[in-house]
Amino acid sequence: xxxxxxxxxxxxxxxxxxxxxxxxxxxxxxxxxxxxxxxxxxxxxxxxxxxxxxxxxxxxxxxxxxxxxxxxxxxxxxxxxxxxxxxxxxxxxxxxxxxxxxxxxxxxxxxxxxxxxxxxxxxxxxxxxxxxxxxxxxxxxxxxxxxxxxxxxxxxxxxxxxxxxxxxxxxxxxxxxxxxxxxxxxxxxxxxxxxxxxxxxxxxxxxxxxxxxxxxxxxxxxxxxxxxxxxxxxxxxxxxxxxxxxxxxxxxxxxxxxxxxxxxxxxxxxxxxxxxxxxxxxxxxxxxxxxxxxxxxxxxxxxxxxxxxxxxxxxxxxxxxxxxxxxxxxxxxxxxxxxxxxxxxxxxxxxxxxxxxxxxxxxxxxxxxxxxxxxxxxxxxxxxxxxxxxxxxxxxxxxxxxxxxxxxxxxxxxxxxxxxxxxxxxxxxxxxxxxxxxxxxxxxxxxxxxxxxxxxxxxxxxxxxxxxxxxxxxxxxxxxxxxxxxxxxxxxx
Numbered sequence: 001x002x003x004x005x006x007x008x009x010x011x012x013x014x015x016x017x018x019x020x021x022x023x024x025x026x027x028x029x030x031x032x033x034x035x036x037x038x039x040x041x042x043x044x045x046x047x048x049x050x051x052x053x054x055x056x057x058x059x060x061x062x063x064x065x066x067x068x069x070x071x072x073x074x075x076x077x078x079x080x081x082x083x084x085x086x087x088x089x090x091x092x093x094x095x096x097x098x099x100x101x102x103x104x105x106x107x108x109x110x111x112x113x114x115x116x117x118x119x120x121x122x123x124x125x126x127x128x129x130x131x132x133x134x135x136x137x138x139x140x141x142x143x144x145x146x147x148x149x150x151x152x153x154x155x156x157x158x159x160x161x162x163x164x165x166x167x168x169x170x171x172x173x174x175x176x177x178x179x180x181x182x183x184x185x186x187x188x189x190x191x192x193x194x195x196x197x198x199x200x201x202x203x204x205x206x207x208x209x210x211x212x213x214x215x216x217x218x219x220x221x222x223x224x225x226x227x228x229x230x231x232x233x234x235x236x237x238x239x240x241x242x243x244x245x246x247x248x249x250x251x252x253x254x255x256x257x258x259x260x261x262x263x264x265x266x267x268x269x270x271x272x273x274x275x276x277x278x279x280x281x282x283x284x285x286x287x288x289x290x291x292x293x294x295x296x297x298x299x300x301x302x303x304x305x306x307x308x309x310x311x312x313x314x315x316x317x318x319x320x321x322x323x324x325x326x327x328x329x330x331x332x333x334x335x336x337x338x339x340x341x342x343x344x345x346x347x348x349x350x351x352x353x354x355x356x357x358x359x360x361x362x363x364x365x366x367x368x369x370x371x372x373x374x375x376x377x378x379x380x381x382x383x384x385x386x387x388x389x390x391x392x393x394x395x396x397x398x399x400x401x402x403x404x405x406x407x408x409x410x411x412x413x414x415x416x417x418x419x420x421x422x423x424x425x426x427x428x429x430x431x432x433x434x435x436x437x438x439x440x441x442x443x444x445x446x447x448x449x450x451x452x453x454x455x456x457x458x459x460x461x462x463x464x465x466x467x468x469x470x471x472x473x474x475x476x477x478x479x480x481x482x483x484x485x486x487x488x489x490x491x492x493x
Contacts, residue, residue, distance in 0.1 A: 001016055001017060001018060001019055001043070001046050001047075002016070002017040003015065003016045003017070003042075008055065008079065008080050008083045009076065009079040009080065009083070010063070010064055010065070011055050011056060011057070011058060011063040011064075011065075011076060011080070012035060012055065012056045012061065012062035012063045013035070013053060013054070013055040013056075013080070014035050014036070014038075014042065014053070014054045014055075015051065015052070015053050016042040016043060016045075016046045016051070016052045016054075017046065017051050017089055018046045018047070018048075018049050018050065018051065022051070022088075022089045022090075022091070023088065023089050023090055023091035023092075024049060024050060024051040024089055024090065024091060025049070025050055025051070025090075025091055025093040025094070025095065025279075025283055026050060026051040026052075026053055026084050026090050026093070026094050026095070027045045027050045027051070027052050027053065027094075027095045027096075027097050027279070028053045028055070028077070028080060028081060028084060028094060028095070028096050028097070028106075028109075028119070029041065029042075029052070029053070029054045029055070029097050029098050029102055029106075030054075030055045030057050030073065030076070030077055030080065030098065030102060030105040030106070030109075031054065031055070031056065031057065031060075031098065031101070031102040031105070032056070032057045032060040032061075032067070032069075032101050032102075032154060032160075033060075033101070033102070033154075033160065034056065034060075034061045034159075034160065035054040035055060035056045035061065035062075036061075038054045041054075041272065042054050044272040044273075044276070045272075045276060048273075048276035048277075048279075048280070049280075050095070050276065050279070051084075051089055051090060053080070053084055055080055057072075057073065057076065057105065058072050058076055059158065060158060060159075061158060061159060067156065067157070067158065068194070069101070069131065069154075069155070069194070070104065070130055070131050073104065073105045073108050073109070074108040074109060074112035074113050075113075077096070077105055077106075077108065077109035077113060077117070078109065078113040078114060078117035079117075081094055081096075081109060081113065081117040081118070081119065082116065082117050093120050093283045094119045094120055095119055095120065095121045095122070095123060095279045095282070095283070096109045096110060096119035096121075096122050096123070097122070097123040097124075097275065097279075098123070098124065098125070099124075099125035099126055099255075100125070100126050100127070100128050100253065101128050103124035103125055103126065103127035103128065104127060104128050104129060104130065104207075106119070106122050106123065106124055107122060107124055107127060107129070107207055107211075107235075108207070109122075110122045110214060110216055110218075111207060111210045111211065111213075111214060112210070118215070118216065119216060120216055120282070120283055121216050121217045121218070121219075121279055121282035121283060122216060122217070122218045122219070123218075123219045123221075123275050123278070123279065124218065124219070124220045124221075124235070125220070125221040125222070125255060125271075126221070126222050126223065126226050126228050126232065126253050126255065127220065127222075127228060127231060127232060127235060128228065129207045129208065129228075129231050129235070130201070130203070130204075130206060130207055131198055131201040132201040132202055132203050132204040132205075132206075133204055133205075133207075133228075133231055134146075134147065134150075134228075135147055135198050135199060135201060136202075136204065137400075137401060137402075137443070138204065138230065138417075139400075139401060139402040139403060139417075140402075140403050141380060141401045141402065141403055141443050141444070141446075142199065142443060142444035142453055142454060143227065143442065143443060144176060144181070144440070144441055144442065144443055144444040145176070145335070145441040145442050145443075146227055146442070147198065148165055148176060148184060148441075149165045151192060151194070151195050151198065152164040152165040152168065152188055152192075153165065155192050155194055155195060156191060156192050156193055156194050156195075157190075164188065165188075168187070168188050168189075172187070175187055176440075176441045179456060179457045179458070179459070180454065180455050180456060180457050181444060181453070181454045181455070181456075182195070182196045182454060182455055196454075199452075199454045207235075208231075208234050208235055208238045209238075211235055211238040211239045211240060212238055212239075212240040213240055214239050214240045214241040215240070215241055215242075216241045216242070216282075217241050217242055217243045217244065217245075217282040217287055218235075218236075218239045218241055218243075218244045218245070219244075219245045219247070219275065219278050219279075219282075219491065220232055220235050220236050220239075220244070220245070220246055220247075221246075221247040221248070221249075221255065221271065222246075222247075222248050222249075222251075222255075223248070223249055223250065223251030223252050223253065223255055223258070223260070224248060224249070224250055224251070224260065224295075224296070224298065224420065224421060224422055224423075225250065225251060225252040225258070225260040226251065226252055226253045227253065228253070229248070229419060229420055230419060230420065232246070232248065233246070233248070233420065236291065236293065236306070237291070239291075242287075242289055243282070243287040243288065243289050243290060243291075243292075244290075244291050244292075244293075245278065245287075245292055245293045245306075245490070245491045246291075246292075246293030246294075246295070246306040247269075247271075247274070247293055247294055247295075247306075247487060247491055248293070248294070248295040248296065248306065248422070249263070249267050249269070249295075249296045250262045250263040250264075250267050250296045250298040250422075251263065251267075255271060256268060256269060256271060260298060261395060262298025262299040262423055263296075263298065264298075264299075264300075264301030265301060266296075266301045266302055266303065267296050267298075267301070269487060269488075274487075274488060274491060274492075277488070277492055278491055278492060281492055287492075287493070288493050291306075291307070292305070292306060292490055292491075292493060293305070293306030293307075293490055293491060294306055294485055294486075294487035294490040294491065295308065295363070295422050296422060296487075297361060297363065297422050297423070297424055297482065298421075298422055298423045298424065299423050299424040299425070299426070300361070300424035302482075302484040303484055303485050303486070303487045303490070304363065304422070304482050304484070304485060305485055305490060306490070308363055308364075308478070308482065309363055309364035309365075309476050310361065310362060310363045310364050310475070310476030310477040310478045310479075311476065311477060311478075311479060312474050312475075312476065312477075313360075313474070313475045313476070313477035314472050314473060314474050314475075315353045315354075315431065315473060315475065316353060316354065317351040317352065317353055317431075317433060317468075317471060317472075317473055318351060318352055318353075318468075319349065319350070319351050319466070319468035319471075320350050320351065320352050321340075321346055321348075321349070321350040322346030322347070322348050322349040322350055322466075323349060323465065323466055323467075323468060324346070324463070324464070324465050324466075325345070325346035325347055325348055325349055325436075325437075325463075325464050325466075326345055326346070326347060326461050326462070326463055326464070327347070327374075327379070327380075327436060327437020327438060327446075327448070327461065327462040327463075327464050328347065328437075328459075328461040328462075329437075329438060329440075329445040329446065329447055329448065329459040329460075329461070330459055330461075331347065332347075332436075332437075332438035332439075332440040332445050333347055333348050333382065333434070333436040333437070333438050333439065333440070334440055334441070335399070335439045335440060335441060335442035335443065336441070336442070338386055338394045338395075338396060340434070347436065348434050348435060348436035348437075349434070349435040349436075349464075349466040349468075350432060350433070350434055351432070351433040351435075351468065351471060351473075352430055352431070352432055352433075353430055353431040353433075353473075354430065355390075355427075355428045355429065355430050356425060356426070356427050356428060356429045356430070356431075357427060358427050359424055359425060359426050359427050360424070360425045360429075360475070360477050361423075361424050361425075361477065361478040361481070361482060362421055362422070362423050362424075362425060362475050362476060362477055362478075363421070363422045363423075363476055363478055363482075364420060364421075364422075364476030365417060365418075365419065365420050365476060366385060366397070366398045366400075366417070366418040366419065366420070366421055366473075366474070366475060366476070367415055367416065367417055367418065367473075367474045368383045368400070368415070368416045368418060368433065368435075368471065368472070368473050368474070369413070369414075369415050369416075369470070369471065369472040369474070370383070370413065370414060370415070370416055370435065370466070370470065370471055371411060371412070371413040371466075371467040371469075371470025371471070372411065372412070372435070372464060372465060372466045372467065372470070373409060373410065373411045373412070373464065373465040374404070374406065374408070374437075374462055374463075374464055375408050375409050375462060375463040375464070376408055376448040376449075376460060376462040376463075377405060377406065377407065377408050377450055378403070378404075378405050378446060378447075378448055378449070378450045379403070379404055379405075379406070379437060379446060379448065379462055379464075380401055380402065380403050380404075380437055380438060380439075380443075380446040381401070381402055381404060381414075381416060381435065381436075381437065382399065382400070382401040382434075382435070382436045382437065382438060382439040382443070383399065383400055383401075383416050383418055383433065383434065383435050383436075384396065384398070384399040384418075384433075384434045384436070384439070385397045385398045385399070385418055385431060385432070385433055385434075385473070386431070386432040386433075386434065387423075387425060387429050387430075387431060387432075388429065388430040388431070388432055389426070389428075389429055390426065390427075390428035390429065394432070397421055397423065397431075398418035398419050398420075398421050399418055399419070399439060399442075400416050400417045400418035400419060401416075401439050401443050402414070402416050402417075403446065405450075411465075411467070413470060431473070433471070433473055435466055435471070437462055437464060445459070446462075447459045447460065448460040448461070448462045
């Protein structure tokens with residue numbers, strides 16, 4: 001192999017070439033997370049016969065300029081793609097690849113760059129589609145903890161400090177409770193001018209809308225425990241290229257490096273090998289047209305076709321606590337704690353199912369139909385589904401949150417999405433459904449004043465009433481034991 005560094009349009013770029021004379025197809029990874037950390041990835045691509053090009057995006061690490069997330073990636077990526085195709089070691093074929101923010105760089109190169117600069121195939125893992133998608137749920141509720149962590153680590157700085165938020169929380173466990181949230185940079189002790197501007201982005205869905213006009217193959221990978229799962233699946237469904245593949249495992253944002261509690265030996269894939277084999281077939285035009293892929297069934301150690309979804313099933317639930325409760329933003333229900341308080345006034349409504357008489361394979365989106373009353377004009381409704389196993393442990397399955405503005409005291413009915421799951425639940429499992437007014441710190445607290453949660457400086461408690469007869473939990477249940485598939489065969493066919 002041959003490796004060298006250069007500057008492309010002034011941006012720091014490392015190139016690793018395979019052994020042999022070439023020319024070679026190329027893979028481009030543009031990252032804000034330090035190109036030098038991608039050495040193993042670049043060597044892997046080169047071993048599979050690709051020229052690997054890894055670049056620090058503008059304003060990060062060794063690349064000069066101002067760092068403005070999501071602002072310059074199409075133009076800078078286009079300049080780099082054109083440079084690659086002019087090199088003597090390039091055969092003109094190009095794969096854009098990346099994970100998280102780097103997946104955004106790959107996607108905008110395919111969707112927003114001029115035709116002559118667009119790649120011939122895209123590998124996008126756990127894609128951060130844009131500032132609006134990363135800042136808020138589809139319902140509009142702010143994703144506080146993940147954004148605070150990302151901006152503390154990477155925002156408005158040339159390098160990264162992955163532990164910045166963790167250290168700040170260790171010094172001040174109530175860091176994210178201080179108001180207003182726009183004051184977080186001062187509490188972190190550093191300048192972070194882009195933090196306030198993040199929350200002004202509301203143009204959610206732009207990339208997914210443009211994906212319908214895509215003209216190249218796509219492989220998109222994600223995890224059922226990742227906060228971008230819904231965006232990953234939406235991209236797969238919307239992509240208009242000649243072929244599109246989805247790989248969805250029982251993983252978090254770091255994929256196989258972050259397995260969930262439901263992951264088994266069959267879910268430990270060699271993703272680098274799979275990506276390279278897919279890229280070879282994509283560039284050769286050897287992929288079957290259409291939308292295919294594989295998703296893991298957690299707790300069962302097997303894989304299903306990507307489009308598999310169960311039929312609606314509504315288990316019987318019984319309210320056991322908190323038909324009337326108080327959603328107090330000063331004492332919010334926490335997203336990082338499954339313990340339910342047993343003393344004091346209720347802070348949530350709890351419903352339980354009987355033990356499952358048989359195993360259930362639940363695959364697809366989970367929904368809750370809810371009828372309730374909030375005695376404040378602005379209210380968030382959060383629902384969390386927890387599995388209580390026969391062994392006595394509690395495990396989070398799904399959660400969702402939505403914001404409603406209704407006249408105080410008016411009873412309203414609505415459906416709340418809790419996201420997608422793919423899980424085998426063993427017989428004897430009981431399901432606990434929690435309905436609350438907050439899901440903190442994963443999401444910002446609704447102050448119940450009608451003010452923006454990011455700029456609010458005062459909090460009110462909100463009395464809630466839930467009609468147990470108006471609560472319906474809908475699970476997508478497979479009617480029979482599924483037939484497993486081989487994930488590599490599904491991705492490469």
